[in-house]
Amino acid sequence: MSFQATYSLVIRPLHFASFRWGGSFTPLVTGPAAIAFSEPLPMPSTIAGLLAGEAVGYKPSQGRVPPEELEKLIAEKLGFGDKFALRGPYIYDEDTETVYxxxxxxxxxxGRLVAVELVEGELGISFQNVDYHQHTGIALNNTCKSVIRGLIYTQMLAKQDKPIIVEVYGAAKTWPNEKIVRKLGGEGRIAVIEKTNIAPLYKLATSIKAKNSWYAYVATPILLPPHSTKDLARILEEKDRVIEVGEPPNTRIAIPTLKELEDLIEVREKQRDSHSTRRREDTREKLAKTAKRFRAKIALLSPGYDMAANMPRPLHPAIMPGSIVKIETTLNPQQLYQEGIGLHRKLGWGTLLPLPEKLVVKQQ
Incomplete structure (x- = not known):
């Protein structure tokens, strides 16, 4: 398989983004769920749904297609062929050449994003906050348009002024050169989509040198197979640290200990004024606090929404973005970056950024 991106799709949301990661949120949801925060990036299933819509013309039956059938639909109906693979999504600032x-x-x-930069061979990341726009609504009776008591709801929509990138590998058919406008994410919000030849995350991944066993930053959720729940139970009980992911073959994930993360990470602060009277936090304590933020985050995640059934798809155990994991595989980091790891990896799930022997975390 070639390790050069065929091309990338640039997705530019025109308004505030609404990317819901699982669960349901409508005016009829009350109580603790009456406020919802958008994630800054869509799930890979949202991108797969966009491509499937291009393949079948956005028919209602599209929502009935399970994730494993989406791959076949995109391969055959969109003409991508069975060798295609998606990586991402992620955000890219063209002005500063920064990957988020x-x-x-x-x-x-x-912070819901991390900025990743490679400067003079040193990989550095820093946490970034997301700006939100508060959108409040009141549910109305469909017949007389009177207010339904108590059904006030609030959405926190992400302000997205930077393009979203999805890398496309091995596609037999190219994407049209012209810009197209499509609905993307919750509430059918509008985005402009076009093709580009840049692949910033691929460029970062191929710049990292790693050994046979190496660490990686989880950029998109790793969907784990059902049998992994036994591994997860032992991991949560701290009896084991290894997960058999199944795909690709001969590949396992090891959950790093806090000590291993502390050895991997170097915390670097901005230079402070020498006359500042503010006490500096103990270096060791700050390192431990930072390392904890990168511990593996395991959750139950629905890989998309079944529009026909009007409910989320069945839940999968998943390792969530922002986790740092240790990889044991026969593939080199660049191969695994392109192929992905875990279930439905061809659709962008399980995108990993390989890490060098020392990761610099920059304090803002």
């Missing part, structure tokens, strides 16, 4: 990867957190108030 998703950082999933259970708290909606912390």
């Amino acid at each position: 990867l998703h950082y999933w957190d259970r708290s909606p108030t912390r």
Whole structure:
């Protein structure tokens, strides 16, 4: 398989983005779920749904297609062929040439992105906050348009002013050269889509030198096979640290210990004014605090929404973006970057960024 991206799709949301990662959110949802935060990036299933829509003309039956059939649909109907693979999505700032990867957190108030830069052979990342626009609505009775008591809901929509990139590998058919306008994400929000020849994350991945066993940043969720739940139970009980992912063959994920993460990470602060009276946090304590933010985050995730059934697809155990994992495989980092890891990896799930022997985390 070639390790050069065929091309990339550039997706530019025209308005505030609404990317919901699992669960349901409508005016009829009340109580603790009456506020919803958009993630800064769509799930790979959203991108796959976009491509499937191009393949079949956005028919209602599209929502009934399971993820494994989406691959076949895109391969055959869109003409991509059975060798295609998607990587991403991620955000790219063309002006500063900076890649932004998703950082999933259970708290909606912390940074949801990390900026990744390679400067003079040194890979550095820093946490980035996401700007939100508050959108509040009131549910109305469909017949008389009167307000339904108590059904006030709020959405926090992500302000997205940088393009989203999806890399396309091995596609037998190229994407049209002209710009197209399509609906993307929740509430059918509009985005402009065009083709480009740049592949910034691929460029980063091929610049990293790693050994046979290496660390990686999880850029998109790794969907784990059902049998992995036994591994997860032992991991949560701290009896084991290895997960058999199944795809690609002879590949395993090891969950790093906090000590291993501390050895991997170097925390670097901005230069402070020498006259500042503010006490500096103990270096060791700051390193431990930073390392904890990159511990493997495991959750149950639905790989998309079944529009026909009007409900999320069945849940999968997943390792979420922002986790750092250790990879044991016969493939080199660049091969595994392109092929992905875990279930439905051809659709962008399980995108990994290989890490060097030392990762610099820059404090803002």
